[in-house]
Amino acid sequence: MSSAVTPLDLRDVNSGAAVVDHAGIYRYDEFDRQFLHQRVAEFRQQAERRLAGELTEEEFRPLRLMNGLYLQLHAYMLRVAIPYGVLSATQLRQLGHIARVFDRGYGHFTTRQNIQYNWTKLEEAADILEALAVVDMHAIQTSGNCIRNVTTDEFAGAAADEIVDPRVYGEILRQWSTLHPEFSFLPRKFKIAITGSPNDRAAIKVHDIGIVAKRDEAGEVGFEVWAGGGLGRTPIIAIKLRDFIPESEFLGYMEAILRVYNALGRRDNIYRARIKILAQETGTDRFIGLVEREYARMSRQAYRLDPGIVAAIAAHFAPPPFADSPDEPAEFAHHLAENTAFAKWVGANTHAHKQPGHVSVVISLKPIGGIPGDASAAQMEAVADLAERFSFSEIRVTHVQNLVLPHVRKDQLFTLWQALGPIDLATPNIGMISDIIACPGLDYCALANARAIPVAQRISERFADLERQHEIGEIFLNISGCINACGHHHVGHIGILGVDKKGEEFYQITLGGSATSEAAIGQIVGPSFSYDDVVDAVETIVTTYVQIRSAGERFIDTFKRVGLAPFKEALYAGH
Amino acid sequence: MAKKVESSRSGTVVVTANRLRDGRVVWYGPNDTWVEHIAKAAILGVGDDEAALEQAQTWARREVVVDVYAVPVDTDNDDVVPVTMRERVRAVGPSVRADLAVTYI
Numbered sequence A: 001m002s003s004a005v006t007p008l009d010l011r012d013v014n015s016g017a018a019v020v021d022h023a024g025i026y027r028y029d030e031f032d033r034q035f036l037h038q039r040v041a042e043f044r045q046q047a048e049r050r051l052a053g054e055l056t057e058e059e060f061r062p063l064r065l066m067n068g069l070y071l072q073l074h075a076y077m078l079r080v081a082i083p084y085g086v087l088s089a090t091q092l093r094q095l096g097h098i099a100r101v102f103d104r105g106y107g108h109f110t111t112r113q114n115i116q117y118n119w120t121k122l123e124e125a126a127d128i129l130e131a132l133a134v135v136d137m138h139a140i141q142t143s144g145n146c147i148r149n150v151t152t153d154e155f156a157g158a159a160a161d162e163i164v165d166p167r168v169y170g171e172i173l174r175q176w177s178t179l180h181p182e183f184s185f186l187p188r189k190f191k192i193a194i195t196g197s198p199n200d201r202a203a204i205k206v207h208d209i210g211i212v213a214k215r216d217e218a219g220e221v222g223f224e225v226w227a228g229g230g231l232g233r234t235p236i237i238a239i240k241l242r243d244f245i246p247e248s249e250f251l252g253y254m255e256a257i258l259r260v261y262n263a264l265g266r267r268d269n270i271y272r273a274r275i276k277i278l279a280q281e282t283g284t285d286r287f288i289g290l291v292e293r294e295y296a297r298m299s300r301q302a303y304r305l306d307p308g309i310v311a312a313i314a315a316h317f318a319p320p321p322f323a324d325s326p327d328e329p330a331e332f333a334h335h336l337a338e339n340t341a342f343a344k345w346v347g348a349n350t351h352a353h354k355q356p357g358h359v360s361v362v363i364s365l366k367p368i369g370g371i372p373g374d375a376s377a378a379q380m381e382a383v384a385d386l387a388e389r390f391s392f393s394e395i396r397v398t399h400v401q402n403l404v405l406p407h408v409r410k411d412q413l414f415t416l417w418q419a420l421g422p423i424d425l426a427t428p429n430i431g432m433i434s435d436i437i438a439c440p441g442l443d444y445c446a447l448a449n450a451r452a453i454p455v456a457q458r459i460s461e462r463f464a465d466l467e468r469q470h471e472i473g474e475i476f477l478n479i480s481g482c483i484n485a486c487g488h489h490h491v492g493h494i495g496i497l498g499v500d501k502k503g504e505e506f507y508q509i510t511l512g513g514s515a516t517s518e519a520a521i522g523q524i525v526g527p528s529f530s531y532d533d534v535v536d537a538v539e540t541i542v543t544t545y546v547q548i549r550s551a552g553e554r555f556i557d558t559f560k561r562v563g564l565a566p567f568k569e570a571l572y573a574g575h
Numbered sequence B: 001m002a003k004k005v006e007s008s009r010s011g012t013v014v015v016t017a018n019r020l021r022d023g024r025v026v027w028y029g030p031n032d033t034w035v036e037h038i039a040k041a042a043i044l045g046v047g048d049d050e051a052a053l054e055q056a057q058t059w060a061r062r063e064v065v066v067d068v069y070a071v072p073v074d075t076d077n078d079d080v081v082p083v084t085m086r087e088r089v090r091a092v093g094p095s096v097r098a099d100l101a102v103t104y105i
């Protein structure tokens, strides 16, 4: 069964301008579309041959994984790529449609800015891929030892502090890495993150390659390049390779890093195969030397990034047709003064925009007691509608598992907030203790040791009082169901890792991690806690912080000042 | 790949797999069938488990199910409860979505 999406006549509520062709979303050309449809047809045949018994599971497994189809605990899981976390309203509406028709009415947004469907069927997988292709989406390279979806700042193209729009280079990386013949069978999977702001919101230092797009004194674009970072079994902060690689040399330098990794990365031991291990085992200086030597050997001309190509891609990401709007509209100020719940939401869930009179809005997918990152089909469709009304049809997925409407006029914020409330999407908790990252854990994932979601739900319920959350202030709490660390527990201010002890769930807590420009790996606080005790342990940590913090001090600052000792003391004294 | 599992008090097991066409969890039932609820699974004691597992594997070779393995269980008052949390979750459905729990028909 395939499903068509009819083009809609979309109009911006302010200007009345058609927004269906708005430039904020990269659009495929005919070549891309043809390729996707061919790929779906190919997979349809492969699935049919598997169902007919002509292919064994051993033969079929790599083919389905190349198309993002995993077999998890309860069913097949399809992981769909959302390039650099950017979606159009039409695409999000189609994701909701797929959840409704092919899944059980919901999807799960991940820390890699992707979406996962938990209940797909092999016999319908090609139909789902067809439905994705209709809106220029796919699940290619969401598995396997290749370059995965490039992730970026959720406020790209909108943030007041942005120097360079990272979507442009995210798209260049996507085009370069998709089906790259040399890098389709790397020693292990490979993840790239890029930010265009000095305030890292893309966790670039814990990626295989992390990139900071910036400008030199002459205003020319270039890139600070980091490599060898990663989480998982061996968490490591990346090392800086270059302070500024000019734009024209961007892809050549990426190619050099990948070549060194492809040639020298270990293939004999899955746990030692990531580039971070290569960099550590080789030694920082020698590793950098290897990349530089490879780069020096390569033809500059052959790998030169043509400014014409950059300009053509940048045109896709031109700013939307913003209406002139005062920076502090009277209506907005009035609602802020009159409605404390609205003011609280604005304080927590909006981010400064480069365009006067606008903000970016973070839609929390973390209602109190909810499942982090899950959205129902109805919620996806509703957000798609709201994006059309309020944000030029654009949506972003954050690596913290929330959604963003990047360009909202301040004088329309109150109306938007009122629309989000009834669909349970207006929880004012961004950056607070209930804005938890949680991987699917043992409720869905075949690799898990312990459940992550119900721990997140219980912590969220324990801190349900939003007044209290706001008094506590910024805390990032991240949970992973196993050492693979999809829930980024190592870089949570409070990190929780599920471990298996004789078939039962236990939780190890780390403190002091950070995924920002000052990235740090959390330190283990002590022996692990049982499923029953872990929420009390979190509360003890938070209470201890509140007791010892200096005025205005965030959790992470207090931790840097006092270290583990007071938390250890509070958690284990008397044990 | 089957995870290493603890053994049950009595050494009893059931045999499980995922159904090829939809990935759904299934249990090896009496009379060489596959059932969707663990309560209907064949309870296998020491001695008859290996033969049943071997018979169940033939369904994988016939491409009906994938990943066939034995799951240690405790059986109390007609309840069949896997020893590990992982298999308890597989048997019932995600612990966080009671509305999607595997129903006993």
Ligand code: SF4
Residues within 6 Å of the ligand: A439, A440, A441, A442, A445, A446, A447, A448, A449, A480, A481, A482, A483, A484, A485, A486, A487
């Ligand atoms: S961290 Fe482990 S349990 Fe969680 S999604 Fe990743 S592999 Fe699964």
